[in-house]
Amino acid sequence: MDKHTHPHEFRRAARSGLHDRPTAGYCEGYVQANLMILPHEHAADFERFCTLNPRACPLLAVGKVGSWDLPTLGQDIDVRTDLPRYTVYRNGKPSHSLTDLNKVWKDDFVVFALGCSFSFEHLLLKNGLPVRHIELGGSAPVFVSNIDNHRSGPFGGKLAVSMRPFSVAQTIKAIEITSRYPQVHGAPVHFGNPWEIGITDVAQPDFYGLSAVRAGEIPVFWACGLTPQVAVMAAALPFAIGHAAGHMLITDISIETLLS
Known part of the structure; x- marks a missing residue:
């Protein structure tokens, strides 16, 4: 894979475990997204946090409770598997790194996708x-x-x-x-x-x-879209998941559609 790879192909490679490296330089012209996944009880506060801090947390999409797809960002996205690597936080500290979330996924999770400067x-x-x-x-x-x-x-x-x-x-x-x-x-x-x-x-x-x-x-x-992870650590939340630093969700959205 290289800078001309289509995002769908890239996500398939990540899902299959064929790519677990940082995403900078891949899928040229497409928007990359930071990820934060939280229990539903914290979702409203976090969404407001993004609204109050738009430079660091520009919201691209918010998933439905328990849902792992983000249809407005691309075809057949599964946020449990389609990033190369994730970081799990427990009690405000990085606990461990995973290449998929299937074993830790819960039905009350809410997914937030935030714009990334790699784009x-x-x-x-x-x-x-x-x-x-x-x-x-x-x-x-x-x-x-x-x-x-x-x-x-x-x-x-x-x-x-x-x-x-x-x-x-x-x-x-x-x-x-x-x-x-x-x-x-x-x-x-x-x-x-x-x-x-x-x-x-x-x-x-x-x-x-x-x-x-x-x-x-x-x-x-x-x-930077790691700001939410700093906030999660400062809040000492019992459980949260973010993208591993530099390992983004690559969407099907063209960067030119975001031109202001």
Whole structure:
């Protein structure tokens, strides 16, 4: 599989256990989605959390209680199997990683799909901008900032941000491109000195990813769909499931349909 693979084919490969790696650079032109799966009792508070924090949590779809399909996002989607990897949280801590959710699925789960910045990376590349983690063959590094999220019920915590390094001129171009796609995080939330948002070392991300800030470059930070997982950890929920960092649901939606 490569950047030209159709999302349906990619999801089938993930479902069959043939792909369990990060999704950056795959299925060029299609929207990738972060995932959060919660018991129904927390769904209303979480949906409001997304509404209050749209830069980090742009809602693409909300599933019906107990349902594992998301028909508005693609044909034959099964969120229990169609992501390469998932993270299970217990009592606010990452418990373990899974490549499918069949054994842990419950009838009261509600699925939330949120836009992901991987969706616009091919547009950066098309415009001559480097995407360092794709160049290095991995996923974007993600950091927990010192920026507070707006709280809803038990959900609060800090904003998570993904980082891509650019020159100053490239940063301006990246802002122009990404600001047109708010449903996949839109424009950066910060660029330049990472200390200003509480990040002390861009070589030590809080969620694993690959990057290298080279001479003449500055770190540029986008709101990240791992923010809900930071919120789940801060809330110490008994049980929740999210996509593993960098391992997204690839939808059938063209990025151009989200153009603002």
